[in-house]
Amino acid sequence: MTGPQRPDIARDLLSRVEDAREHHRKIAYLLSDTEIGMGRHRDHANAAVLRRVIADHGGWPGRSLVGVEGADAAARIALYADDLPDFQRLALRLISNAVGNGEATKQQWAHLFDRSSINSGGAQLYGTQYHLGPGGVEMLPVRDAQHLDERRANIGLPPFATAQEAVRRRHARESATGQVPDDEPAQAEPLDKAA
Numbered sequence: 026m027t028g029p030q031r032p033d034i035a036r037d038l039l040s041r042v043e044d045a046r047e048h049h050r051k052i053a054y055l056l057s058d059t060e061i062g063m064g065r066h067r068d069h070a071n072a073a074v075l076r077r078v079i080a081d082h083g084g085w086p087g088r089s090l091v092g093v094e095g096a097d098a099a100a101r102i103a104l105y106a107d108d109l110p111d112f113q114r115l116a117l118r119l120i121s122n123a124v125g126n127g128e129a130t131k132q133q134w135a136h137l138f139d140r141s142s143i144n145s146g147g148a149q150l151y152g153t154q155y156h157l158g159p160g161g162v163e164m165l166p167v168r169d170a171q172h173l174d175e176r177r178a179n180i181g182l183p184p185f186a187t188a189q190e191a192v193r194r195r196h197a198r199e200s201a202t203g204q205v206p207d208d209e210p211a212q213a214e215p216l217d218k219a220a
Contacts, residue, residue: 034078034086035095041071042098045105065108072106075099075116085119087128096123100133104140113141131180151177152185155192162196164189 029035045067078086078099086099103116117137123129139149148166152173155162164185167173174184182188 029088029092029095030090031082031086032092032095035091035098037074038078038086038091038095038098038102041067041074042101042105045071045102068102068105068107069109071102072109072112075102075106076112079115079119085116085123085129087123087126089128096129097133100129100137103137107140107144110141110144113137113144117141132182135180135182151180151182152188153182155189157196162189162193 045064075086082090086096088096090096091099100116100120103113103120106112106116117134120129120134120137124131124134135151136153139151139153142149143154143165148168150168152164152167154165156165157163169176177183177185177188
């Protein structure tokens with residue numbers, strides 16, 4: 026396979042998502058209002074850059090344009106755009122088309138679908154979104170829970186219990202050390218491979 030058409034865009038997206046990832050890793054540790062505001066500003070700026078890339082290239086920045094890692098970074102930027110629901114819905118439509126063209130993964134689409142559903146006040150479908158509650162890591166509401174593992178299997182995600190245990194272990198390490206190991210994903214599950 027040849028390299029991405031635009032490695033410069035890929036590098037920019039990767040750099041942006043790494044900066045944002047560090048902020049999102051710390052959210053669980055009671056950031057100050059100023060730090061939260063700075064992170065929100067970064068998420069908005071990253072979404073604006075991604076929106077410009079989408080406009081300049083006529084669609085989702087997929088694997089052929091920015092490579093596998095760049096496409097994953099683009100999906101994470103869309104996930105972090107929680108305060109921009111219209112942008113998240115646009116990204117969701119574009120990722121859906123990109124999945125059909127082999128330019129994005131079903132897992133990237135599922136994570137953004139779940140995140141958009143939660144952000145719009147609904148329940149998620151694939152069980153990819155969590156939050157910290159009084160008892161630790163808790164899954165956010167999910168529709169039709171009795172068929173969750175079947176839906177997850179259909180898009181290449183591991184059974185929910187396996188993924189939930191991985192998230193709980195990661196959070197326990199974060200709580201014990203105050204930081205996330207470099208080899209751990211920022212999201213509840215990696216976007217392009219099973220947890």
